[in-house]
Amino acid sequence: MKVLIQSATISDSGSPFHQKQKNVLIQGGRIIEIGGKSGSADKVIDGEGMILSAGWVDIGTYVGDPGLEQKEDLESIAKAAAAGGFTEIAILPNTAPAIQTKNEVNYILKGNGQRLVQIYPMGAVTLKNQGEELTEMIDLNAAGAIAFTDGLKTIWNTDILLKSLQYLQKFEGLLINHSTDIWLNMFGQMNEGPNSTRLGLKGMPTIAEDVAVKRDLELITYAGGRLHFSRVSSSRALESIRAAKKKKLNVTCDIAGYQALLDDSLLEDFDTNYKVDPPLREKAELTAMINALKDGTIDVLVTGHLPQDVESKVVEFDDADFGMINIQTFASQISALSKHVDVHELVEKIARTPRTLLKLEQPTIDKDARANLTLFDPNEKWIFDESANLSRSQNSPWLGKEIQGKVKAVFNNSKHWVDA
Secondary structure, three states, X not given: OEEEEEEEEEEOOOOOOOOOEEEEEEEOOEEEEEOOOOOOOOXXXXXXXXXXXXXXXXXXXXXXXXXXXXXXXXXXXXXXXXHHOEEEEEEOOOOOOOOOOHHHHHHHHOOHHHOOOEEEXXXXXXXXXXXXXXXXXXXXXXXXXXXXXXXXXXXXXXHHHHHHHHHHOOOOOEEEEOOOOOOOOOOOXXXXXXXXXXXXXXXXXXXXXXXXXXXXXXXXXXXXXXXXXXXXOOHHHHHHHHHHHHOOOOXXXXXXXXXXXXXXHHHHHOOXXXXXXXXXXXXXXXXXXXXXXXXXXXXXXXXXXXXXXXXXXOOOHXXXXXXXXXXXXXXXXXXXXXXXOOHHHHHHOOOHHHHHHHOOOOOOOOOOOEOOEEEEEEXXXXXXXXXXXXOOOOOOOOOOEEEEEEEEEEEEOOEEEEOO
């Protein structure tokens, strides 16, 4: 089947057509023509005003499979990720059992030959993600684990973190940490500040993140290695990472797309869909995130996709679990962020940089290249309702609402998904 994308703006810094408006003809999993009228096609997509990039990559998608499939399974995440614009996702190890042996790694990888979306497991750093005993990371890497993290759990044990940084240097492995002080955040429900006081909720202070990030930076200064900070939310933590980069430490970081757009005032109605970790911060912190996106301190944008079943969310706020689904609505955040940050810089943070960190093959948009592509319309408005939602969970603050920014097509592994 031939698919012709007409007049889309290409966003791919590795392509000779970067920031140029071109026609792109795709057939048999490859780009067979760029530029001209490109002849006839079985499917023609009017890409005027749209952006065509290498397929998007998400670092840190949560999938409950194995063990917690009622939240999300491999089949549902593959469908939701494709509709959200992703051709590759790296998933967190907080499953039951955790991704901590070759069996779990092989279970995740075995379906990739038949999938449009390639799903890569990230191996647990510690057994059951409890922070007490290291997994066999060399064996997990050999089996196909693409990075190492305790995922939703911070690596709280200083000795474990130090040994992990040293251990992973044997194969230049990437350590990812959600850096926060678990004791300072104990029993926290939302950002600590005027709004938490007014609502009577236990706060999660930014200092919990600040001290943890500084600790981790001291450890990588001492031990070496590769360290990636996941879902940073504090301006002081970002400043510490910015300073560490100037010192040439091998550190990177990400935020979820919604973190730079949503603030803690949204919790005034006690909507548990806004209960996330790290918590939505005050508006001043959001400004710091926007600035860090602009100056390159933040390397990667992620979805922060964390599905929860009804029993985990439709409860009293204090009892609700953290997290929101966001893989299908992520494009709307790219659209909103593009009002503050150049859209091509944003695309770099979801297409090329994640692949560099995970040592994945870098696709490029050129004639005869493999078609690994995402077509994104930043202007289309649509309603994310239950019929559109492909996740097994519904914990989204946007469910039933109109949002702007939609993925129109994805291509990968000789397969494609096109928005009807």
